[in-house]
Amino acid sequence: MIYRFVARQCRFTRQNSIAVLNPVLQQNTFSQKRPIESTLEIPQNTYPNPLYSYDKAQLLSLNIKQLKHLVTLPVKSPSEKDRFHMHIIEIFHENLIKDTKLAVLYLDLITDSTVRDTIFEHLRKFYQSDPLRLSLLEYVINPASEKARKLVLGNLHLMLKVPNEPKSAAAIAFSYITKLALTDRVNPEPLLLYLNFSKVLYKHTPKDQWQQLYAAVLQTNIRFGNYHHYETVRDYLLQGSALDRFVARTGFLGAKWHHTEESNLPEVHKKKMIHHFLISRLALFTQQAIRQRDITNGNMYLELLVSKFEVLNEPKHLQLVLSVMLSHSMTFKGPQECVSFLRYIIDSNLSVVPNTLLRILTALRLEKFYDEALLLVNYLHTEKLSATERGDLVAEIMKVITGKFSAHPKIAVAYYASLFNDEIDTALDILKDLMLLDLVYGPGAVNHDYSIIERADIHEDLKKSDMSHEVLRDMYAVTLRSLVYEQKTNPVLIKTLYEAYTTFLTIQRKNKNAKFASGGRKADDSVIALFLDHLLRENPEARDDMNLVQDKFKFQTAKWIFKNYYGSLDSKQNIKDTYIFGLMITSALLKHQDLAFALRCFKKARDLSLPITFNQVYPLIMYHYSKAEMDKAQQWFTLLMQSGAEAKSVAADRVFDIAKEQKWPNTGTHYRNNVRVKKRLERDEIEKLKVDPLSGVKREYKDDLHAPNTNFCDELEKILHELAVHKKQRALDIIKEAVGEPMGS
Structure with a gap:
């Protein structure tokens, strides 16, 4: 029967494949009326199977669940399926171009090889x-086959080889790659587009389609001839909306708001990510999830990282993988896990690179294990560090000191002076110009010989380090923290500090040889954010809530700072954080009913290409809702959904309730449900981790710190000593090997 049908198919009039390269996709077939409402209730032992008596229209009216249920019902003879197979082939042929996903879905119902x-x-x-059709067919059969690869690349090169119409060529090729992606096949072998062809695709695909292009390229494992073009698209997405960033990390095709909170990705999709992403990129995505304490994504990306390492089977990546595993364990189980991990590395005769130790240092500091962090600092200074690693170490030292002695700015100044000052007191001059020394020691108490300032005892190799904005922000924070509430939130003081700070920035930008500018780290908005926190927040250091002050004078001062900084300074050179914009819009609308300024803030964020966040949009929704301007409130809610911004707070629940109350077409229910599922899964994952935090490390190591009377600080000191001995022995072995002596003697 199948043979007769295919023969009959061969008499079809072939469609013009070129004309349908860029089709309009039809509406979702599965939204049509079902022919049998009780399909899912049909028992598993039903015979005959009604599926094989359906005509083509009835088959197309079934949804995925119904199809998957019916194909599991029994048959007594293969010939019973002939009619069904005929319809499947017709559906595949008719939809291969106009709805590739549907065509492959029905084709895959036939499982007999x-x-x-x-x-x-x-x-x-x-x-x-x-x-065109032949290439899609071969790709469906086996994307890694020589036939498929030759046809796909041949089609792409032919499509992009149109010098007079590059935009049309790029659009046609983009549509074709999307169809390949919609087959949902895993392509383990990269398809390399020659440079001149990938350049056409990159340059002539509009930026508003880059999200879809990137996803399709990842799904098909296509590589650009110029990797920089690929990086440009990826980095553009990583700096874009929350939905853009999600696609950049996953390559999810046709992503919607609710997809950003999926608790896990399909196994087929994860295989595509393993084949496409570099191991360094998977490590970066894992670290980002770990820093955000997102255990579900952290687990998923760690799984992908380890799988990629196994696929590559290259020992040079071992340190990277171990370092990320260590960060994961320390973050989700506790900093004490570093002892077990370091002991495992020593016993496995592996070396510990400085970057791994810096990760441990950061984790210890974030969890306020300051004494243990200082132990590690004492060890790290003996390591051979790159310029970047040295800068990271110095920044961590200042964060540890300002954290451990959070109410004692004089101690912070002592370390600051020892780390950054030079023979002409450049670093201390900066603190004096910024008026911080007057706040710490009293007005006029510090003259230019700085004799009143004590110096911390630090290692010589850490002196005369380059400063960063990060360090300045820490110095401002520890200084303001030491003041009484009325003083540190005084608008006059904050404005004075701001003016001194912007004067300093102007001088630094003009002086190319300035010590501060030579640090290799760009300025950021963190100091400005600190000033605004002290003006607008009830508790300047409690960023996990939006408890803001009602004070009009403080708000006016904050407005002036915002307008001055983003209006008169060359802030485009700085790293921007969305935080400030959410804070200002929230204060403007929910405390002061200043819609004009809020909209100005929102527009400025767009001008700076900053992503939309919940804290930028929520106040606008609530403002219009409170004034019964439901159309405007709905418009802002729609924008929130389209941006893919994270909305998981109590305030977000209020917005979802409003959407439901007003019966808006989209209420965010799917997204909200995914958030709830993910939260439950996060709790489960944390419980699992408590039971077996380091499944890859021998049990005796994991039990060490749970033994009675075990002191983490003592254990860390012991393991660092062992590490030093181990490193020394390895160095001696290398020397002995070079001169021909027995190793370890």
Whole structure:
């Protein structure tokens, strides 16, 4: 029967494949009326199977669940499926171009390998003179086959080889790659587009389609001839909306708001990510999830990282993988896990690179294990550090000191002076110009010989380090923290500090040889954010809530600072954080009903290409809702959904309730449900981690710190000593090997 059908198909009038390269996709087939409402209730032992008596229209009216249920029902003879197979082939042929996903979905209902091979062979003959359909067919059969690769690349090169119409060429190729992606096949072998062809695709695909292009390229494992073009698209997405960033990290095709909170990705999709992403990129995504304490994504990306390492089977990546595993364990189980991990590395005769130790240092500091962090600092200074690693170490030292002695700015100044000052007191001059020394020691108490300032005892190799904005922000924070509430939140003081700070920035920008500018780290908005926190927040250091003050004078001062900083300074050179904009819009609308200024802030954020966040949009929704301007409130809610911004707070629940109350077409229910599922999964994952925090490390190591009377600080000191001995022995072994002596003697 199948043979007769395929023969009959060969008499079809072939469609013009070029004309349908860029089709309009039809509406979702599965939204149509179901022919049998009780399909899912049909018992598993039902015979005959009603599926095989349906005509084509009835088959197309079934949804995925119904199809998957019906194909599991029994048959007594293969011939019973002939009619069904005929319809499937018709559906595949008719939809291969206009709805590739649907075509492949129905084709995959045929699981018998013999039947599939027969169908494939005859379709190959039928599509012999149609390279577009033939390439899609071969890609469905096996994307890594020589036939598929040759046809796909041949089509792409032909499509992009149109010098007079590059935009049309790029659009056609983009549509074709999307169809390949919609087959949902895993391509383990990269498809490399030659430079001149990938350049056309990159340059002539509009930026508003880059999200879809990137996803399709990842799904098909296509590589650009110029990797920089790929990086440009990826980095553009990583700096874009929350939805853009999600696609950049996953390559999810057709991503919507609710997808950003999926608790896990399909296994097929994860395989595509493993094949496409570099191991360094997977490590970076894992670290980002770890820093955000997102255990579900942290676990998923760690799984992908380890799988990628196994696929590559290259020992040079071992340190990277171990370092990320260590960060994961310390973050989700506790900093004490570093002892077990370091002991495992020593016993495995592996070296510990400085970057791994810096990760441990950061984790210790974030968890306020300051004494343990200082132990590690004492060890790290003996390591051979790169310029970047040295800068990271110095920044961590200042964060540890300002954290451990959070109410004692004089101690912070002592370390600051020892780390950054030079023979002409450049670093201390900066603190004096910024008026911080007057706040710490009293007005006029510090003259330019700085004799009143004590110096911390630090290692010589850490002196005369380059400063960063990060350090300045820490110095401002510890200084303001030491003042009484009325003084540190005084608008006059904050404005004075701001003016001194912007004067300093102006001088630094003009002086190319300035010590501060030579640190290799760009300025950021963190100091400005600190000033605004002290003006607008009830508790300047409590960023986890939006308890803001009602004070009009403080708000006016904050407005002036915002307008001055983003209006008169060359702030485009700085790293921007969305935080400030959410804070200002929230204060403007929810405390002062200043819609004009809030909209100005929102527009400025867009001008700076900053992503939309919940804290930028929520106040606008609530403002219009409170004034019964429901159309405007709904418009802002729609924008929130389109941006993919994270909305998981109590305030977000209020917005979802409003959407439901007003019966808006989209209420965010799917997104909200995914958030709840993910939160439950996070709790489960944390419980699992408590039971077995380091499944890859021997049990005796994991039990060490749970033994009675075990002191973490003592254990860390002991392991660092062992590490030093181990490093020394390795160095001696290398020397002995070079001169021909026995190792370890």
